[in-house]
Amino acid sequence: MKKIGIIGGGFTGTMTAVQLITKSSGSCEITIINERETFNKGVAYNPYSEKHILNVITGKMSAYPDKPDHFLDWVMSRSEFQDRDKTLIENSFLPRKLYGEYLTEIWADTIKTADSKGIDVNVIDSFVIDLDVNENSVSLLLENESNLIFDECIIATGNQIPRNPVVKNNEFYKSKNYYQNPWLIDSVKDLNNDLPVLLIGNGLTMVDTVIGLLEQGFKGEIFSISPNGFNILPHRHNGLKYTKLTDELSDNLSLFELVKLVNKHIKMVREYGVSAEPVIDSLRPHTQKIWKKFTDNEKELFMSRLRHLWGVARHRIPLHMHDKIQKLQIDGRLHINSGKIIDIIESDNFITVEFFNHHDHTMQKLKVSRIINCTGPETDLMNVEKSFLKNCLIKGILTQDKLKLGITADTETFQVINSEGKPHISLFTLGSNLKGELWESTAVNELRGQAEKLAERLKTAEHSHEVKNAESL
Ligand SMILES: Cc1cc2nc3c(=O)[nH]c(=O)nc-3n(C[C@H](O)[C@H](O)[C@H](O)COP(=O)(O)OP(=O)(O)OC[C@H]3O[C@@H](n4cnc5c(N)ncnc54)[C@H](O)[C@@H]3O)c2cc1C
Known part of the structure; x- marks a missing residue:
């Protein structure tokens, strides 16, 4: 039986486990390590206030890439929303706490599926403090001093707390x-x-x-x-879909050409009283592809000159x-x-x-x-004190991209790349750890697809694991 470990049980870790259980034929054991209080919810969906709301509308927050209305339908099925207009709710920003409840309910349903398939699921209320790799396995040391060994391990550690700005004192x-x-x-x-x-x-x-x-x-x-x-x-121009820019996107645009193109379209929409946001939003489905094509110099230039403007236009x-x-x-x-x-x-x-x-x-x-x-999550993992990720960077198990935005990995297989430039066959990462590789790898919109894709990949590998075991009998 294949043993899969998931470090971190926020949205990404939870949805990867959900997808694994849904797709699995039953011959695996899944263990998630996450403190109890934030399990399923992570940082974002365990807020201390009901007034902390989602920054994405209900209609775009489904946890599943292939069921776009899943969150909306879940919300509308609750008694407190039954007399509300569906279009209104679809286009509103609901409390993040409610989204946490949604994820907890998805998890409860998934546990029933796991039971019916005979899949063992363990949730450990602890923190991983170290990680080592062997040829075909990954071993973890937990804060509670236990050691765990997995055939495959997924790093879904998400948002790190902000870095301290450098001051004299x-x-x-x-x-x-x-x-x-x-x-x-x-x-x-x-x-x-x-x-x-x-x-x-x-x-x-x-x-x-x-x-x-x-x-x-x-x-x-x-x-x-x-x-x-x-x-x-603010979110203005509610839902306005601008398509003219993408008609002109081509595969090999340099950063300079792209900025010129974006500015041209911003000027065009302004003639009609519309601001830049719909133009920037129209790039969203293409951002990862564009980022991957940029040279290191272009990425550096973007980070030093345009990142803040981008952030303002995107995070409303x-x-x-x-x-x-x-x-x-x-x-x-x-x-x-x-x-x-x-x-x-x-x-x-x-x-x-x-x-x-x-x-x-x-x-x-x-x-x-x-x-x-309030400066936002730290991405340079060497700055995160007492972190197994930092230990892994020092040991060469993991590497960072040049801009220190995340972990270096193959974005098709999600395998992490070690200091020799080789992918590790049993160690994977996804979510905000892929920011350096994909730039936009933070919101539910990206993460739900990654969780599904990684689970599909591990399911295929599960099959070959079964074949390998059968052959060795
Ligand atoms: C305040 C805030 C609000 C957001 N709002 C939205 C929104 O409205 N819509 C949207 O699409 N996106 C939003 N996001 C983006 C958000 O990052 C993703 O939607 C998603 O929640 C990320 O989930 P995650 O599991 O990758 O990371 P996290 O939520 O950070 O979860 C990671 C989990 O891993 C655990 N962990 C970390 N290290 C270890 C370790 N060593 N051992 C064990 N466990 C560990 C953590 O305790 C945590 O529970 C928001 C982000 C933040 C920070």
């Missing part, structure tokens, strides 16, 4: 008033209303944190700082959330800054943050009671 990051993990409720609780709070980062996590602070009754001012200080955009918030953020700015409760933090000094009663303001080119100081890091 890095010692500050040991302070109890610094919250590196913005996804835990502690980061927004028990605040001093007399002093402002500083959020580092101006993206979606900043918005969630502002919502969280207000929900916890915080009455003070909120400052945010990011290098570009872009204001987050629902209109009502955007209105809320704008109102907070108008009321003087939220101040969004473009700047670079130079130093952070903590004294007995407050924290002084010194930053260079990109807007007026001056050095400025802020006095705050707390700093919350």
Whole structure:
């Protein structure tokens, strides 16, 4: 019987197991290692607030690539939605907590399927702290000191907590008033209303944190700082599908040619009162292919010059959330800054943050009671302390892409590539670990397809494993 291990049971790990169980003929044992609290939900779908909502509409959040209405139908079958208009719900942004419940229900149904097929499924409430490979197997060391050996192992570790920005006094990051993990409720609780709070980062996590602070009754001012200080955009032009750009896409466009093409189309849509987002959205189905064709220099240029603009156009918030953020700015409760933090000094009663303001080119100081890091998941795994992924990079079992966006892997087979440039036959990865290979490898839209494709591949291998075992008898 083939033993498959999955490290991480967020959306990606859960849906890979679901797909494996659904496709399997029964001759395998599946073990998922993930702490109990976030199992099935991961970071995204285990939020501390009901007000943390999906950034994708209901109609596009099915967990299955071949059943586009699966989430919508699940939502509409619940009593609290039965008197609601289906088109309205299809186009709305629902709570991420609800999506977590959806995944837990999918898992409960899948366990019944596993039982009926005689597939053993184990969920271990622990953390993997080390990994080693042998010719045909992978061994794991868990935090609870147990050792596990698998014929095949899938790394589905997803989002890492944000990195600490480099400042003169890095010692500050040991302070109890610094919250590196913005996804835990502690980061927004028990605040001093007399002093402002500083959020580092101006993206979606900043918005969630502002919502969280207000929900916890915080009455003070909120400052945010990011290098570009872009204001987050709302979802406008609801569902507008722009197709003209893709008609002109060809396989070998350079980054320069692509930018020229995109700018041409943005100019065209603006004539009709439409902003850039539908043009950028129209590239989405082609992004991975385009990224793979870019040279290393083009990828580097994109990351240094265009990534932030891309992020703003791609990662938008629902209109009502955007209105809320704008109102907070108008009321003087939220101040969004473009700047670079130079130093952070903590004294007995407050924290002084010194930053260079990109807007007026001056050095400025802020006095705050707390700093919350909202810069988004770290991708350079060498920066993730106490991580088995870092150990694997040091041992040469794994490698990173040049831009340190993720793990190097074959995107057809999902096999990781070692320091000798060889794919490992038993070790796989998917999800945000493939960002360096695919750029867009973060949202449900991409991950559900990867989970299905990897399960299909392992099923085929399961068959050859059976044949190999039968031959050796
Ligand atoms: C706040 C937030 C909101 C988002 N909202 C959306 C959205 O609305 N729509 C959308 O499409 N996408 C959204 N995303 C993108 C999101 O990353 C994916 O949708 C998806 O949830 C990723 O799942 P994952 O399993 O790959 O990663 P994660 O959710 O990060 O799950 C990984 C799991 O692996 C576990 N793990 C990690 N290391 C180990 C280890 N060593 N041992 C054992 N377990 C380990 C973690 O504890 C975690 O439970 C959001 C992301 C974030 C961070």
